[in-house]
Amino acid sequence: MSTCKINPPFRAEHLGSMLRPDYLLAARKQFDKKEVTAEQLKELEDKAIAEAVKIQKEVGLKGLTDGEYRRHMFYDGFFDHLQGFEEIEHPPREIFKLYVPDISAFLAENTKPAATTLCTSKIKHVKSGYLPQFEEMKKFVEPEEFKNIKMTLAAPEWFHLRHGQYAYSKDAYSNDEEHFDDIAAAYRTELEILYNAGCRNVQIDDPLLAYFCDESMLEGMKVDGEDPAARLDAYIRLYNNCLRDRAEKCPELVVGLHLCRGNFRHSIHFSQGGYEHIAVKLFNEINVDTYYLEYDTDRCGTFEPLKELPKNKSVVLGVITSKFPELENIDALERRVREAAKIMASGSGESEQEALNRICVSPQCGFASHEEGNLLGHDDMKKKLQLVVDLSKRLL
Template structure:
């Protein structure tokens, strides 16, 4: 991997993909799910909503434009539901969920029943595009000069594996994790190439599961079941690197970690990045990290001392869970503190050099699921405007 510093992502002010869906879109999708309207009718409303959200991003100054994930029910839609060999299970038996996974623990407390999921039942193969249509549709609704900076979010490759453990795939199809993830990696390689050929130059993996490895509760639960969590994390890291084999030099690849962003601003896990920092920053072949940092549950900036010179970090200092606006001066103080930690880290550098590796964003998207967080569309505009305002004051020459 190149050790030349490129600022990834290319802009100081970023956002994390999902945006607040308008009521009209939610109503139309609900009607579509009930088979009351056609796919064409839904697409027409999606297009209208995406045009509006693209214009909002332009107006506030966000340049790495997304479609707000308006064509998805959930942020992780797109990959496994389109992958041959995966079978949709409408009501998964409780024993097929790993009880130590933080989101499952939370759902049990909420008395969620009949959760659906996907299990591998046959050999996995990509026989149709996953995200390319979404990217092409976004291109069609944006200006040619914006196309190089359009950002598309992707599902984490280990998404269903951590959730289901030994039940993630049929042992008559794959005898071990190595075989299972090998075919997943091939599918990602093919999709990433297709996205690149379509003109995509900026992708972001959304992966709250890696942050779960920072949670003492999950580590304790895995150890009680005799699961080697270090080896499993290594498997996931290898999978990421296999997925990205052969990717072009000018394709920006980001990795977003958070601790849950569910209804009512609910989170699933807690714990700083310290436990996984060295592996996260030095072993995964991505360009930039979008990290949750809006509350104390994400820990301190200390893990950033392991950030290499040739990578960047996007500090998620602005919460997307609630409408209250952060104080700009406090945000700037935090950015400086993070730069000082990076500067005095494993690879020494000046504070100015470290500051050049930092961008800012909300801690997560505003609507990881269709319902979204308890914020209004107006709140989203205020939050993103704050991101841009602070970025321009900290980096006046290139924000």
């Protein structure tokens, strides 16, 4: 097991994406229709990012993001910049795995994805999609804050779980492991590029690992002839291969892993189930430093799985929802976090205070994983972020 770092994350965190202002949403639609230029769109993105950074600093957050304002979806920036991947418009239904919760949700509404991305030839890292975002973000913070910029990255197995054997051309790869090896090599290159530019804090956004907590998907995989445990093991190997060289090449890089249950437009979620299904492997076998876990509703289960969290790792508890404007009661939130610390301590053998020192707090997810965002306003978002900071101060 790697030697993991506790900080960052900071005691108060947010998950990256923020609500886009109306003028940015309008400009992106105009850009898609070729009614504004890339330069005009970038000017408005810069304006919006400056406003987003100002909000984060005003409420007292130290970890800073660009709100993902240069993206359409949270996972943009990796696969779309790799040689070997191709966007497929109007993909056939049969290439989708119907047991994946978000796929089944879309198809239940007779909504077929307009496009997807498949691997059609050998994978090669030819261009970083994240580096320009990181370099641009530097313009909005002081040099001493560069290390506090958090870059959110796509999960390496994103398209594989959705498509299984259809995820890659058999002319390019004869099996999953060959395919995963080249994804991991590209991921290592991406991390090294970001690190050399000054990035020290990345968060991998992965709804798919949380899907392994959902009984309906596990049963669906078995019906389809898949072994959920073997698939999870394969994805853990993929993760560790992606992060294989960071101790030597990126020694100060802190890597967080966010498990999401769906944060689609208009506050939709896709899956449920407690972390007990995957906790032992999740916390002990994946070589990341911290875990961003959703804990805003009962569908996330109890804190009991936190007993499995090793002492050299930290956790960010998403006890505040980003989906709706109602503010949680801060006294109740504090009690919940202290309950989590007590449970962690019972598993690790440390004191409750020592366990509490490894806990940070955040909203359960970003405010706009998809550009259309959740069902709350900008003032509501700022109040939620302020609540995160106020809660964190109670835990000092």
